[in-house]
Amino acid sequence: MKALLPLAVLALAGTSLAAADAPPAARPYTALQACRAIADPAQRLACYDSAAAALDTATKNQDVVIVDRQEVKKARKGLFGFNLPRIGFLAGREGNVDDQADEQTLDDTVASARPLPYGKWRITLTTGGVWETVEVDSRFTDPRPGMAVNLTKGAMGNYFLKVAKGRAISARRIG
Known part of the structure; x- marks a missing residue:
């Protein structure tokens, strides 16, 4: 022994x-x-x-934090539209199709919306993101609480916001 x-x-x-x-x-x-x-x-x-x-x-001691895949997806969804550095678990895995799709689109619901000057809109989503439309288009569907929203990442850091089945227009995340 x-x-x-x-x-x-x-x-x-x-x-x-x-x-x-x-x-x-x-x-x-x-x-x-x-x-x-x-x-x-x-x-x-x-x-x-x-x-x-x-x-x-x-x-x-919170030197190590354990999170599951659902928590990571929820965090990514809440950060959609922000230009953040690629940080650990938020960065996704190389070659993971689900992670790549999550980074390109966001489906959510309008929590509140208010018109801004010159025909633009400020839209708050149920996940907490606040977006403003950048362009004006008469074919854009005026957002109301409860309506479906689709955000798609475009080229060069642009995002396109579509309310219900209306036309997608440029938008930016402000909060």
Whole structure:
């Protein structure tokens, strides 16, 4: 048994060395993953117990935040139209068709709308986004609460807003 103690210490030290290469927020998870490589069941269990406790502590201290796919989609939907840097989980995964589609369109509902001077509109969506139309078109459907809205990302940072089945016109997010 005394011969196994140095091996356990070396295994746990190797685990923390592997985790040290990871970014600070990812270290508890990386340490947990590293436990899989330990062959001895008793050492692997000790490693898992230690790493799980560290992950639990990091989660309670909010050094690590765990979110599910639905929360990420909701956050992306709420940020649609803002020009933000590509940040971690909000950036999506390369090649994921669902993520690419989410970044190009947004279907929502009008929460409130008010006319602005020169025939433009300010529209608040149920997700909280506030949009203003940039152009005027007599064929644009005047928005009312409860009406469906479709926003589509255009070229060069432009967005097109369509209310119900009306004509799409240029819009920009202001809040």
